Amino acid sequence: MNPFEPSTVPSLAIEEKETFRPRPANDFATAGLNSAQIESLVLKFLLNFGNAAGRRIADELGLPFSPFPEFLRHLKNQQIVTYTDNASANDYYYSLTDTGRARARNYFDECAYVGTAPVPFESYVASVAAQTIDAEQPKMADLRRAFSDLLINEDMFQTLGAAINSGRGMFIYGYPGNGKTSIAERITRCFGTSIWIPRVISIEGHILKLYDPASHEAMRPRRGGLLRMDDQDDRWIEIKRPTLIAGGELTMENLEISYNPATKISEAPLQMKSNNGTFLIDDFGRQRMQPIELLNRWIIPLEKRYDFLTLANGKKIRVPFDQLILFSTNLEPKQLVDEAFLRRIPYKVNVTDPSESIFRQLFEIFGPKLGFKSIDQAAISYLVETHYLGVNRPFRACQPRDLMLQIRNHCIFNELEIEMTAEYFDIAVGNYFTVM
Template sequence: MSLLQFPHAPAPRTAPSAGALPAAPRTVEETGLSPAFLTDLLAKTLLQGATGRLVELGARLCLGGVIVEALCQAMRRDGLLEVARRGAHEADVEYDLTLAGRARALDACSRSAYIGPAPVPAELYAERVAAQAASLHPVTLRIAREAFAGLVLADELVDRLGTAMNAHRPMLLHGPAGSGKTYIARSLSRLLPGPVAVPYAISVQDEVIRVFDPLVHQPLDGPAANRGGLDSRHRPDARWVLCERPVVACGGELTLEMLDLGFDPRAGYYEAPPHLKANNGLFIVDDLGRQRVTPRELMNRWIVPMERRHDHLTLRQGARFTVPFEMMLVFSSNLSPRDLDDAFLRRIGHKIEVGPVDAASYGRIFEAACADEGVPYDAFGLVHLIDGLHQRHGRSLLACHPRDLLRLVASRARYLEVEPSLDAGLLDWAWRTHFGDTPAASSSATAEPSRRQP
């Protein structure tokens, strides 16, 4: 039988307060999981071909050797395990499944092929999420200014973003396409406090829901990742990973079905929906209004979670259970608030407009983009871009334009086998290619750089 296995994520690191891993359970009872569930998980692990040594089994299940040994002894008494080999020490004993044990493992696989770290009970997960809530760490003006110091953002906008984060209600970033809404939404992670503990998986009525996602959760390395739970005598619970606060973004692909548990009938376990993976972090709904689900339908789905900070999910057999909805929910849209439903807007704490930037800010963005794209900065080129192109063609100074245009300049220069520069000819070509506008007659309309290029 082919077993679907939980992908091996980076080795778990360390947190009962935010920024540390919980203390490891010392008994089977303290895991919060039933002995029958753990017996099935251990049997499936051995059936897969794992070496039946306590150390390896403990590492695969992310449980302490004392717990694994207790499970093995119970399985021996039930005739499911036998000693295959004895070593010099008790820890070197190697176990193997008996015929009855193999039958038990095969039966467990027919119901769920999950193999990997033992899950955490949903109740303990909810407690941990509450203890790690970002709302416990207010954002101040000093924190906000320091966090955004490296970005070209107006102080007024920074202050509005910081205040909105303190409100712990959904926020709407609105403005024209290319104004930087998505970039700003993702940058809000700078205002989130400390690391958080994320479980590999959670368990509800012996059903497994995979939570840790290497595409979403970034494990920490170094000393910060090895902090124990209460004091140095407490070994951290290896079923959790200490991670940076998650940032999950969904765009036009978002559907209502994605917000429910995803069950794989072949694997026999569930994948957590994106908002569950975003707990204690950011959940960004990008391009609101372009999804296959309408804003009204999305609001109807999330009306309870947004107000009560918890959501209800349903297992395949119909059982409903509660999970935390503890995140900063950020909507980004080209739509004006006037175009959205009043019921939707009432539940949005802050509506923040992100529009064109002023000439000075545009210049700083342009200079930084020149360095990133390998195009030597030239003040005359910037003047030509703002006065000779933007103003003449009536196009606003949006934060996306410098990088978009400079990438075209760099690619054109490579094609022509010349050094990239802010020559008027290259800038005009990039402008025409990007916007489809015809450059002004006074500008160089050729695709090649002019003679003033170095």
Template structure:
């Protein structure tokens, strides 16, 4: 599962001062923000061989057959001057011809020749990628380095501003913020339903800053798609229009990414995925999460063994890099620049030996809620569903159901029970009200048994079952 990164007050555009460039504080306050990477003016400025750029242009023209220079510039995310240089090369090779030329340099329409159409069809069959031009591996490495997650820092006030509405023991959010500042892996453990996944999803809101994400990068002539709309949420450039002017549009300025994977995770998913039909690669989830947070939920429920899965991360956690291999045999490394958050129902000792547990950094136990916190979660869930009378039967929920069955006050239970009550009352056409009978029916449906350990709640007191 991959989930999107929400907008939070902590997200801010990096400037020369906070992106790793030395700059006086006074200048940082008054200077207009500069794009991280300026737009190329020539093919040489792109760092990409003109043969690859020409193949992308041909495939883009293949989609239209008759295409304008502006359409090509928008598809490849390159300036008109660069597109013109590539197109001129294709015209010389008689793969393109100029169908129309207006008064403006940008008012040009191209048409594939018969030879060009055949070449474009061949190129598309070999590799169907026809989107924004890729960036070089060196450019990507530099971008990740300059916007490293290790530069992210939060204070207690920042955490309170982002997670202040979350019902949790104060030490829980404090420890999470400390782990982020240390750039150390965080292991959340505790019983199922205690709220570990919910906390992990909220922790990603702590990630400050905005980072450039390339649509794709090229290694040894192959294309690796990095940008994923399910992961990368573009920053609102309207709040800082100066950021976009003059910027290389092969990069998109995004909130720091957050990727969540769960029980579906396999070892294969952690490597480059080559699509035999499409002819190009997809970056693995932790590479898409670079400069952000990578959450592994339900550790221990994957099809692959825990030890095998964790051994896969020993080198990335230790050295901060990961190695990949193309199908051609070319090997290359990329940064493992993420804040790793693991969530598990297992005890830490069941995950590995002391040497590996040391690499997991901070361990944070998430257990049952205190009664007051449980009441708050219950009240919020009832309010969200528009249910009345919930407070009147709260004591029955505690003593008549939880205590009678020996079920701890887990954070997931109130919302799940009240959703069942709301579904049943809508089905039967009943008023939106929580009653003892409704709670008991929801409890029986939720746990698959009647509540009670030989005791029955009736009229506010427990009596022995007959």
């Protein structure tokens, strides 16, 4: 099959899985927070910021303003904070007293985290269940939409559709350059557009950072003050369904909770960050660990849909394992793992070389995007007959784009019109296939 053939809990209000949205809490208790947690976050923020209005403090913690006046008044009565000025809407500016600064430093020694208040772990678990990919059942129209910028044949659609609906693991294998990674990156689009995740989670007294701007794409910027939305809990953030990609750099440490002993802050592992989305292990078999080690680590998660992670204090916790795991490799799956593991990854998709007709069609698709005003079929025929058929070189789906990029760069540098000619293809082939 060829992918390039053209185709004819607290503060959670869960109504329906596809309309999940975290609602704001009315007070700290319904937000799953106690007074000590709120005090720690408030004092550490004021120690860093110096002076802030109560509404600014509430926005920083991602919580409603209504319970803060009374809470801050209580801290003032204890001589931990003091008023420095009046603010709008019956609010005040606050700063720390000497006693408050000393207490804030003690809180910093316990944990250096400053920012949005954490969401209880139980609420996070409930949110994953409410947004599970198991509840998503993509149809053919969803696949065509997700893969609209790739050429996918009908047989491939049938295989991918069944595999995606399974919600289980999938091997995507074949020669390099034929679009395995491109296919994997688009699979997430079949599961709907967005999900909600907590920025930070509170678990067994530990702070666990989940939202990662390097891994997650926010749907909209966070708004505070008078522009703040009242129908959502700002401790959560709406992101595009995640697609995490780990290549040869992946190690076993990336799959465990990372703890910083200096800051006392933990960070979620990759598979937890990919919950409700897709996790692609690219170039599987080329990691620094043996393939069997990785699959041994995931025997239970792949079957049971949950994982066990270890906190800094040594306690194990059970976390959701709710994503489609994809293994992309240039090798045959049976060369990497035994039959027992292949059974746990039920779908194997072979991404084969494109045919000559599809190879030619790829020039027509990529040409206009790269600045070619016309597609010279005679020049393409020269390329195919001289540099492919004539030397028994296999077609790869990435090569039309790569060769045209070579021509484009040559023409721009020499201030020439960007066009396809036999001479330009000779130059591009000479550069591109020197050691291939």
